[in-house]
Amino acid sequence: xxxxxxxxxxxxxxxxxxxxxxxxxxxxxxxxxxxxxxxxxxxxxxxxxxxxxxxxxxxxxxxxxxxxxxxxxxxxxxxxxxxxxxxxxxxx
Amino acid sequence: xxxxxxxxxxxxxxxxxxxxxxxxxxxxxxxxxxxxxxxxxxxxxxxxxxxxxxxxxxxxxxxxxxxxxxxxxxxxxxxxxxxxxxxxxxxxxxxxxxxxxxxxxxxxxxxxxxxxxxxxxxxxxxxxxxxxxxxxxxxxxxxxxxxxxxxxxxxxxxxxxxxxxxxxxxxxxxxxxxxxxxxxxxxxxxxxxxxxxxxxxxxxxxxxxxxxxxxxxxxxxxxxxxxxxxxxxxxxxxxxxxxxxxxxxxxxxxxxxxxxxxxxxxxxxxxxxxxxxxxxxxxxxxxxxxxxxxxxxxxxxxxxxxxxxxxxxxxxxxxxxxxxxxxxxxxxxxxxxxxxxxxxxxxxxxxxxxxxxxxxxxxxxxxxxxxxxxxxxxxxxxxxxxxxxxxxxx
Numbered sequence: 001x002x003x004x005x006x007x008x009x010x011x012x013x014x015x016x017x018x019x020x021x022x023x024x025x026x027x028x029x030x031x032x033x034x035x036x037x038x039x040x041x042x043x044x045x046x047x048x049x050x051x052x053x054x055x056x057x058x059x060x061x062x063x064x065x066x067x068x069x070x071x072x073x074x075x076x077x078x079x080x081x082x083x084x085x086x087x088x089x090x091x092x
Numbered sequence: 093x094x095x096x097x098x099x100x101x102x103x104x105x106x107x108x109x110x111x112x113x114x115x116x117x118x119x120x121x122x123x124x125x126x127x128x129x130x131x132x133x134x135x136x137x138x139x140x141x142x143x144x145x146x147x148x149x150x151x152x153x154x155x156x157x158x159x160x161x162x163x164x165x166x167x168x169x170x171x172x173x174x175x176x177x178x179x180x181x182x183x184x185x186x187x188x189x190x191x192x193x194x195x196x197x198x199x200x201x202x203x204x205x206x207x208x209x210x211x212x213x214x215x216x217x218x219x220x221x222x223x224x225x226x227x228x229x230x231x232x233x234x235x236x237x238x239x240x241x242x243x244x245x246x247x248x249x250x251x252x253x254x255x256x257x258x259x260x261x262x263x264x265x266x267x268x269x270x271x272x273x274x275x276x277x278x279x280x281x282x283x284x285x286x287x288x289x290x291x292x293x294x295x296x297x298x299x300x301x302x303x304x305x306x307x308x309x310x311x312x313x314x315x316x317x318x319x320x321x322x323x324x325x326x327x328x329x330x331x332x333x334x335x336x337x338x339x340x341x342x343x344x345x346x347x348x349x350x351x352x353x354x355x356x357x358x359x360x361x362x363x364x365x366x367x368x369x370x371x372x373x374x375x376x377x378x379x380x381x382x383x384x385x386x387x388x389x390x391x392x393x394x395x396x397x398x399x400x401x402x403x404x405x406x407x408x409x410x411x412x413x414x415x416x417x418x419x420x421x422x423x424x425x426x427x428x429x430x431x432x433x434x435x436x437x438x439x440x441x442x443x444x445x446x447x448x449x450x451x452x453x454x455x456x457x458x459x460x461x462x463x464x465x466x467x468x469x470x471x472x473x474x475x476x477x478x479x480x481x482x483x484x485x486x
Contacts, residue, residue, distance in 0.1 A: 009331040010360075011416075014349070016337055017465055017479040050473050060474055091475045 018091035023077055025086035033065055036077055036088070040070040050078075064092060093199045093209055093251070094321050095230040096237035097180070097216055098244075101133030101145070102193025105224060106169035107162045108135075110380070114160055122161035123149060125411045132164070167374040167382035167418070174327070176220050183219040186323025194241075196234060198321045213249045222247065231257065235316035239268050239287075257315050262288025271309040275302050287313045331420040332357040334482060339378040339413035340468060346407045346414060347400075348466045352482045353419040354399050363424065367392035370423035373403045376416040383410055392425045450484070459483075 026035040033041050046066040053060045061081040069075055076092040079085070099105065104121040108114055118141050121132030129149040141156040153159055173192045180187050184205060185197040199212050206212040213228045220226040229240025231252040239261060244250040252260045264287045266276060279302070284290050290298070291313040299307040311317070332353050340346060350373070358368075372386035385406040393399065403419075450462050463481040472478050 009329070009333070011333040011335060012356075012483045013335045014337065014466070014480040014482045015463075016476045017481050018475045020476060052473055089475055091478070 018089060020078070020080075020087035020089045023086045023088040025077055025079075027079070027086075031063060031079065033067060033077055033086075036067060036069060036075055039073075041067045042070055043068045045074075066092075093203075093230045093232065094234050094237045095197050095199050095213055095216070095228055096234070096241040097195050097197070097220065097226055097228050098238070098241035099176075099193040099220070099224045099226050100242075102173065102224075103164065103166070103169045104133040104135070104162060106172045107165040109168070109172070110165070111162070114162060117160055118143065118156050118158055119160040119162050120145075120152060122163055124164055163379070163381040165380075165382045166384040167376065170372075170374070170384055176224070177324075178326075179219040179221075180216060181326065183215055185216060186321075188321045188324055190238075194238070196237065196321045197323070199230060209251060210249055213251075217247060217249070233257070233316045233318050234321065235269075235312045236261065239264055242268055254315075258288075258291065261291065261313065261315065262286065264288075266290060269309045269312050272305050275306050275309065278302065279306075325423065328362075328421045328424045330357060330360055330362050330424075331418060332360070333416055333418040335416045336414065336480065338477075339415055341410075341413040342469065343407055343410075345466060345468045346410070346417065347404055349417055349480075349482065350404060350407060350419070351396075351400060352464050352466060352484065353417060354396055356484060357419055357421060358394055358396065358399075363394075363421065366424040366426070367394055368399065368421055368423075369425055370421075371399065371403065372420050372422050373406060374418045374420075375410060375414045376418075377410075377412040378415055379412060381412065383412075385409070386422065388423075 024037050025033045027033050032044055032047070035041060044065055044067050048064050050060060050062045050064060059082060062078040063081065064076060064078040066074070066076050075088055076090070077086055077088050078092070080087060101121075104119070107121060108119070115135060116137060118135060118138035120134040120138055120143060123129045123131065131143065131145060131147050131149060131152045133145050134143050138156060138159060143152045143156050143159060147155070169192055173189070177187050177189060177195065180195065180197065184202045186201070188196045190196060197216070199209055202212045203209055206215050209230060213230060217226050217228055225246035227241050227244035227246055228249045229237045229242070229244055229252070230249070231237040231240055232254045236252050236257050240250040240252045243264065266279060266285055266287060269287060269290065279290065284293070290310055293310065295307065295310055298310040302309070334349055334353055336349075340349070368389060369392045370386060370388045372384060374382060374384035376382055385403065387402040387406075389398065389402055454462050460483050462484045464484050465479050466482050467479050468477065470478050
């Protein structure tokens, strides 16, 4: 009989770095955040929009805010206009 | 006896496993992008409608407008073929694969085990399975066994003795003899269309007119040499694969992912310090196809840079974005001795320390805690699309 060396297959899944995380955000009527994860927003430092991949089945339309929280922490949050949800994100 | 087990159109059959409904329709294996646009193997229905393997794509579609082109899936074919070889090895045959769909083995060792030549070959056909329509031929010579397997019907065994070898080969078409298409065309022009006609010519005249290739074909037409069949060394089968969350087309990213795969694979304990002689890189492509390239290293090595240099440039040949990249060590050396370096390479010491540090982190925090960041599209406006993290458990 012919002996097999035995097989050893390993499949690893690469993950996304800086994937968005769901956040609890209270916002004003104009859409600017007032509280992020129950912490009050002291300053909105910057605001920008990202609209991309509109030609695909998974378009991206986000309104980003860079804010300073009550705790002194810097955070980036965005509202996903497609899903109508808020997320925090690093690396933005 | 030397036996040949043949599965005609293996690549097409392997590709059709994903879409079995096409097996009963006129279908053909599409040509590889960048090569001559000729059809690969075709289904029985396509053949009935006049489509032939090797026909030009345009001609095939003109002959049969409803012809379905099946995308090549070399990785699936290679995997299915490896499963078949292992099934044969499990049955006791020391196989010598010639190409995908064609394998030789010596029956002498197993004839007593199964009670004769025909029961042994029957056993081989059963091991492969009826779904593949295998056929077997046996003879004292390799080429004669191949010719017999070509003539046999699916599931049939054809044994050709040395005494009736010349009579058996004589009426067979010249296409059975491997030779350059130019030489075959030349012979056709001279009216030589059967194996027997070629075998009947004087050897020196064939050599003078057709050169060494023609002389080799002439030798085969007369039965070929009675060369021994050597069983292959079973592949090492140490495989590492990386799945991407979305299709990747960027060559730089693929090279980085490939680098991470090489490092992880070389660190696998199953390698047991042996050197890499042959390795294969394959990819699952977006849209369902696959791609595969292999490289045999001139000097077996475990040097990362040499392995990267051997297979890395092949990533530029990828025809479509990649969903999964897979690297396998196909063949390893037996020895694990290594010539020590007189002077350590620059950074070598730091590299060792870093690896040891990472090993300790992994030991304390568990698998999946150490990752390598691979940039995918650093220019992207979507932050999570810029980079991936690849687990490193080496």
